[in-house]
Every structure is written in structure tokens, then in C-alpha cells.
Amino acid sequence: MSKLPTKQDVAAALDATGFDAGTARFGVAAYRLVYRTVDPAGRPTTASGLLVLPRSREHHLRTVSFAHGTASYRSDAPSSMDKVGFVSAPAITYASAGFAAVAPDYLGLGTGPGLHPWMDLASETTASLDMLRAARAFVPRMGRALGHDVLVTGFSQGASAAMGLAQSLQAGDDRWFRLEAVAPVSGAYDFRNAELPALLNGSLDPKASVLYAAYFLVAWNRLHHVYDSPTEVFQAPYDGTIEALFDGSHTGRQLFAGTPNTINALLTPRGFDTLRHPTGRLAAALRVADGICAWTPRVPVRLYAARADEQAANANTDHCEAALQSHGVGATVVDLGTPDFEGSRHLGSNVAGTAAIVRWFSQLR
Template sequence: MKAERVSRMTGSEVNAFLGKAGFPAIENAKGVDVYRVSYRTVDVNGGPTTATGSLVLPQTSAHELRVVSYSHGTMADRREAPSVASTGEGRYLPVYFATHGFAAAAADYLGLGEGPGAHPYMHTATEAGASIDLLKAARRLAGQQQVTFDKRIMVTGFSQGGHAAMALGAALQKDRDLDVSAIAPISGPFDIEHAEFPAAVDGRLDGRSAAFYLAYWLTSMDRVYDVYDEPSEAFRPPYDAKVTDLLDGSHDLGTIAAALPSTVDELLTPAYLGKLGKPTGRLLKAIRRNDTTCRDLRPGAPVRLFAATGDRDVVLANSESCLKDLRARHVDASLMDVGDVNHLTSLRLSLPKVLAWFQQGAGTTAG
């Protein structure tokens, strides 16, 4: 493990920093210290690799801290990851929780930040693995400063991070050293097979968003599961010749969006569109291996799902499906629809509710 402090802010500086992102002023905001942590974890094949992430500690005299793990949303550019970017969702959100007195950890995931290789987008096992291994590295770093962490972690995340948060919650239940207190995913794509892919194909998702998500998911899953023999099997020209390089972790969203079409029909071949509607073989394996996050959790940690009717990036049906799976397993779970708002607004509206629940001791008291 290697850690370096990359930022130090007073409470007033935190308010100014978060204010730039539209956060309201926080009364009695605590100062924070932000660390970039490099640590060992495992890759998609279970072999050794390294990853990076962010740990944000409140400036407090307390020697024991409750911990929030925040899992960030979809990002294709490794430079936007929490441990590297000085702004953006992956940095703002851990600071937000830390200034309220929590230790906040935010994994970059594999292949983002300073981790090697390409990012295995939406790969359940490594989302959970990178997150839990960061928490363990963060505990060692805190111990060097005579601070101990509560072993029962509060878990949240947005978009892809909602998926990662559920995966982490299930992994924490199986861990020998840590446990999960409560899980609060926001607008996560939990059911690719029955909710997200159908919405992408039938036009319920924004066209450009759907094209981007599908291109990212397919190129990432192809590296792991070989979901097409050649890019031309899945992608129409000219996208078949450039999509893999475009999504190699070195291009920002604006560059990628400008290079991709505005609809799924323009991106994918008719034959592959048909496969998405009725997946089989390696494609179905990739979907079902990673569509399990809401079925892997056991009773013991309450879950509050947040989503939005108006979301055209991740449809509400994902969270409805997750809620059904959780209740079938007798997990204490609920879903709050924050309204006819877009994807990013669902985060803005849900976040104060997540914070309030965590502050009330989510998972340690009834409800």
C-alpha cells in the first residue's frame, strides 16, 4: 500500500469547493484531508493487480470513525477517477460525506485512475473487489494516524456505482474483517437483461446515452467474455474500426460522444441488435454473471434504493427489479422514486436523504 495526501481543506474551503458544484452551504462543515491510495487487489481472472482510490478523512479529534464507501458513476476517462481528478462527482461526493464527519472511501475501480489496463465496465466481481480492498488499505492508513474505523460500512453509489454498491454490500457480508451496515444505491443499472437493454433498444433511453453505454459495456465485456468474434459483428462501420480504441480509458466523454452516433440503430448491426433482445451463449453469460447484485445480498443489512421516473439513462425498472429480488430474499428494502427528473438530478435529490439516513445510524437501529 502507498498513500499520499493530495489535498487539505478547512471547513470554509470545503464549502467553497462543494459550492462550485451546486451544493448548499453546510453548517459546521469539517475540514478534510484527501489521500490517494494505491493498493493490491485482483483482476478479472483472479490474478494479482493494483488499483487506486481516494480516502477522505474529516479533521476531527475523534479516534473512531464511521465509514462511508462511495462508488462513482460511469466514467470512460481514467483521469476523471476519484483519486486523480481534483473535481467531479468522484471527488465531490467523498468530500461531502467526510465534511459531515465520516471517513469516506471511493475506489477508482480497475483500469481507472492510476491502475493498469482497461476498465472492466460493470464487472461485478472487480467492482466489489476493488472497493473492499480499498477499505482494508484505508483502515491500515487510518491506523497509522491512531484512528480506527467502525467495521460496519455504510455503502452508497450512483449509476454504475449503484451497481457497484450492491456488489460491495454482498461482498462485505462474506468478509472476515469487515461487514455492511446499510446500503443506499442511487439510480443503479441492476437488471441489464430485463430493464436496461430493452430500454436502450426500444428508445426509452436517450439515444446518445444508450449508444455510449452499449459501446462501453460491449467493448469491456468482450475483453472478459468474448461477446463477439470481431467488432464488425456487433458494430456498424465506421464504428467497428474505432470503438475499441475510443473506449481505451484515454478519451473524455465529449470526445467519445462526438465520435459515436446518436442512436443505437446507427451503432449496432441489425443482427447484434437482435441478439441483445434475445441474448444467448457468451453474451448471455456476460449479462447474467453481472446481473446478480440484488440477488447476492442476504438479510441483515437494510437497503434503501433511490431512482427517478424521468431518468432516461438508467430506467426506474432497474430499481423496481432490484427491490423485487431483495424482498424475495427477505431483505429489509424500500424504493424511493424522486420524481420526473433526469439522471444527474436523481443524484442531487437523493444524496441528502442518504446522508440523513446514515447520520441516523442506518443499519444499527430499526428501519
């Protein structure tokens, strides 16, 4: 892909994006990797991702895996960025600090075929692990090597993806890589008991609630058969257009224009009931997704969150902390305060979290 040859180039690019350039030490080189992985049914497919390497003299590099937040437009994935932007800035930050930064696009985004299975923990995990493997296979061409240790982080949707990858690494699913630390930011770790209630009761930003509820129903219907026809859960006229909006070819601006401004204008009574009282396959799938914090990490864990996040209810982080505590793990919760990025504390937490996490990771030597 592209190069930012000097740390001054990196600092200027991060400053222009609104990210902290204070840890920039090296210029970077960025590459798009296309690699083999599996889809949610376990069938072979391909995915893409962003690899960013520091222009340093280090041969063996420590690796940071960064999992990005929600995207539905395939060109909003990290490896599709022609210049440094909100989605790619964290990987640039980590690489400029001296790490090999690996950022999977997930399935169906970037150059990956098919539709994106949003918030599907299994495929997020396999796509992330296989991206690490692809990066390890690629870097010798650049005269470098990846060490064993992986520092895992992710934002929003990527917070759950990060936890899934961390579990996989700790379980020894790859013989080379080993987990060193975990630092997710602003995750929706408990959809059933924290995120969905907040989306429905008006606690969160109304437009964001519409988009997340719509994405959830459409994406999970493809995976778990939530409804037979969109007319069951979506009101007219959106019942005739909503599924096409989440086909990977529509931009965020088109999603905003093609959806209502309130959840009441989006959902039918059955739609509300489906989200308030999940049953059957949907309930079973939520149990899997919402168990993401129910494990026992043997490495340092920090959970990062902004106050009064308008998109990811803070109860998610509270529930994750409690789940880890129930497994004997005292995770540190880091209060990011009230960061702002283009009027959003949620997006601001990605900026503030990246700045905090790169410094923490750099201390873990």
C-alpha cells in the same frame, strides 16, 4: 492529495459543484491510495482510490464506501480529481459530515493498469473491498482508526458495485469490517430485462443509449468474447474506431464526437440481436450481473431513484425491489423526484441522493 481545511472551504467547493453543502461540519483531507487487488481472472494487480478524512477530533471513524458512476477516461476517477468535482463530491460530502469516505476508482481507472472491465461485478467488488483494507492500513499514519461498521452506497454503475460490496461484507469476506446499511442510487440492476430493452427501444436518451451500448459490447467482449470482429456488431465507420475509444485514454468529449447520435446508426442487425437475445457466455455473465439484488441483507436497505431517469431505466429499481422482496427483504424505495444536474435527471439523482443518504447515514447511530 489536497485539503479543504475548514467546513467553509468544503461548503464553498460543494456549492460550486452543485452539491448540497448543508451537512458540512468539518474540513477534510484527501488522499490517493494505490493498493493491491486482483483482476477479473484473479491475477494480482493494483488499483487506486480516493480516501477523504474529516478534520475532526474523532479517533475511531465510521466508514462510508462510495462507488462512482460510469467512466471510461482514466482521469475521470475519484482519486484523479485535482479539485472537487461531480465524481469526488460525494466522498467529500460524507467526510465533511464526519465519516471516513472511501471511493475506489475500480480497475483500469485512476492509476490502475490495463483496461477498465466496465460493469464487471466480481472485480468491482474485490476492488471495493481491497480499497477498504488499504484505507484501514493507511489511516493510523494520520493518527486515526476505522471502526468495524461500513455504510455502503454507490451511484449508477456504482449502485451494483455497492450491492456487490455489501454482499461481500455480510458474507464475512473481511474479518474486520461489517455491513451497517446499504443505499444504492439509480442502478442498472437488471441489464437483460430492464436496461438493455430500454436502450434499444428508444425509451432512454438516444446519445446515452449509444454510449452505454457501445461500452457494454466492447468491455464485455474483452471479458466474455461477445464477437470475433467489431464489424459483426458495429456499423461502419464506427467498427474501425469504437474499441480504441474505450481504451481509457479518450475523454468523454472524444467519445461523444466519435460515436453516432442514434442506436440505429451504431449497431448492425447482429448487434441488435446480440443485445436483444443474449446467448452463451454473454447470457451467463448477464445472469450473474442481474442477480445482484437476489440476496437477503440483514441491514437496512434503501433504493434511491429519480423519476423518468433518462439513462438508468426506472424498471431496474422496480426489479431490484421485487428481487429483494422475494428474499423476504422489504427495501425502502426513495423517490428523489426530478432532480437536475446539467440537464440530466440521472446525474441529478447522484446530487440529490448524496444529500439524502448522508443525512440517513448520520441518523444510524
